[in-house]
Amino acid sequence: MGVLDVSSLSQLTPVWDDIVSGLTVGVLVTDARGQVLATNDIAAELMQLAKSDLLTGTRPEGWQVRDDTGAPLPDWAELAGQVLRAGSPMSTPMVIARTGQPHSRIWADYHAVQVQGRSRVLILLQPVHTDVSHSRGLIDPLTGLPGRVLLLDRLEQSLVRARCRGTLTTLVLVDVHGLAAFNAEHGFDRGDELLTTLAGRLREGLTDEHTVARYGGDEFVVVAEHPNGPGEEFAEHVRRLGGWPMRLGRRRYQPVLRVSWVTTDGRASVHSVLSRAESQLHQHR
Known part of the structure; x- marks a missing residue:
């Protein structure tokens, strides 16, 4: 999949929407500070947020994101900075909790990318199914511990x-x-x-x-x-x-x-x- 220069997304919105509308994964593009520059409806749905909330950084009261042990995750600014410094992909499970709604379990893949000379982070979000940890080799099959x-x-x-x-x-x-x-x-x-x-x-x-x-x-x-x-x-x-x-x-x-x-x-x-x-x-x- 190509990555657009989202700095000029106002002119390319129809193109962006056409590219991501057929995808079965959530897509976000952030800058080095973790600011979401572009996203799609699937990402917003998985994160239990409105698309406008993702783009503005607004988080409703009662909304939380944690890892699968229950520990709070670093915010996207910290994660984006780490991915860009390392220059290599990173993956993490996330649990989205929002008052009055069932928890949403998500797998997030972070990729450092260059878009017209600018450092960006491409994040792909997928719902976690019951066998995702085993199918990705994340869980040791003998002991059931993380691999x-x-x-x-x-x-x-x-x-x-x-x-x-x-x-x-x-x-x-x-x-x-x-x-x-x-x-x-x-x-x-x-x-x-x-x-x-x-x-x-x-x-x-x-x-x-x-x-x-x-x-x-x-x-x-x-x-x-x-x-x-x-x-x-x-x-x-x-x-x-x-x-x-x-x-x-x-x-x-x-x-x-x-x-x-x-x-x-x-x-x-x-x-x-x-x-x-x-x-x-x-x-x-």
């Missing part, structure tokens, strides 16, 4: 909030030591049972404000936001949650977990935070 793709998005949102609010983000990387040897001795079914049990412990032992994700074959990641202080105490809490003995079949097994953690004020990038946590973990192997 790597969704983790990266959640971590990015957490870093944005930390920068904007003056808070901290702590990422804890958890390695299940000796999983390959365990699988060789007891079989992959028992190994899968170990992982699902551990995933359940982490999810149940932490609050909905924490992101618990499957990062790799034998690794999990937990992301927490807090006002101050180092993340060492939280990392130890995560280790204790997962380290209790468990019964697998008829045998009692105590998992051996190795943990590393990184705390940042949000000014580090997603990949630098993960790389530092991985490096610290490997140093102790």
Whole structure:
């Protein structure tokens, strides 16, 4: 799909309407500050707003947008700036809540584009169906936890909030030591049972404000936001949650977990935070 120079949209409105009227997705174009420059009716309907509200930035009383964990999303200015700085697409689930109306679940894809030499953000909105997380590979099929793709998005949102609010983000990387040897001795079914049990412990032992994700074959990641202080105490809490003995079949097994953690004020990038946590973990192997 071509992108129009929406700075002259007043002359091109018929062309714009003709292009987007047949699309089955919501379309928005914003500037670097998050100001909506152009949109279509589907986007307004998905956002539970009038098109004029989208264009003017008006938000009715009782209208809220959150991520699928219930945490408030950064506003479009912050998201647009992040996408343009990174120069790469970003995707995020959104939940639209408005007083007196059912919640609307949306998947938003953000793309940095150049329109006649100007930096713009193209946002495509689609309703979230029940299987969207699995079909996009966002949910780990074994544990039901967010997978790597969704983790990266959640971590990015957490870093944005930390920068904007003056808070901290702590990422804890958890390695299940000796999983390959365990699988060789007891079989992959028992190994899968170990992982699902551990995933359940982490999810149940932490609050909905924490992101618990499957990062790799034998690794999990937990992301927490807090006002101050180092993340060492939280990392130890995560280790204790997962380290209790468990019964697998008829045998009692105590998992051996190795943990590393990184705390940042949000000014580090997603990949630098993960790389530092991985490096610290490997140093102790």
